[in-house]
Amino acid sequence: MKIVFTPDWFLNNDLLIEVVSFFVLITFFFLAIKGYKINKKKSLLYLGVGFLLVALGELATILTKIVLYYDTTITREIGQTIITYQVVKTVDIFYNIGFFFQKILTLLGFYLIYKIPSKKIVSGDSLLVFNLIVIVALLGSAWYFTYHITALLIIFLIINNYYKTYVKEKISNQKILIAAFGLLALSQIIFLFSQIDYFYVIAQSMQLISYITLFALVVKILKNGKKT
């Protein structure tokens, strides 16, 4: 079973894309928390936590890929530990755990961002959703498309929320936000075909453009704030 679909010639570039994504997501987290500190609005706190979870998902990918690509001492140490405990699948377990955290954190983060407009963030069906997300993350290593389809659906729901707000308020920033999440959704569709080398690269590039768009939005928000 293939752990990552990155073509050899793209190995360092995808790591760089994950790093950029992580920094953009963490910037959103800090902005939201800064806002929460000022006006104590719970929705800002939830948005911050949502972005933090997705950022930590990216961090899990970065750390796992670093070990996977550069075969550092951690791999060897973990390999030895695993051998000591006579676990059959040796280092693969480490990678699967790393990517499991990436999947579960990303899905939980996006789900939290989707739930923000709801009156109750934690409702009766939250446990069921959490359970489903855990299952998807567990299955994600063997059937990668389950993860991408779930992520795609949640991102669509987020876009739907932002679109409704845009129809009501017609704020230009919301158009950028919808475009960024739209690109992210598109990248998830392309990831479904990531067994073909070029599709994986296109999907990663699409993800990068999406996060750069989000970063441009941060810059615009900060600039507009200074003007007012």
Add this chain to the structure above:
Amino acid sequence: MEIMHDILKIVQERGGEIKKTHLMYKANLSHNQMKLYLADLMKNDLLENKTSGKKQTIGITKNGRNFSIKYAQVKEFEKTFGL
């Protein structure tokens, strides 16, 4: 919080200094409300009393200007996400 930001904005729009009575009129607040908000803003070092001769005014501090920018950025952020 919104009212406090409005007060800071009014002072800033007047070049960083304004007479108390003008501020009260511009912010559309009663004397008592005004007193409470001003006390809070001064306690947090966002506004300060200024005296030049007989003229007494309210001035915005550096902290006040920074806070005003941060608050506007947060508002913009909230609007973007429809919060």
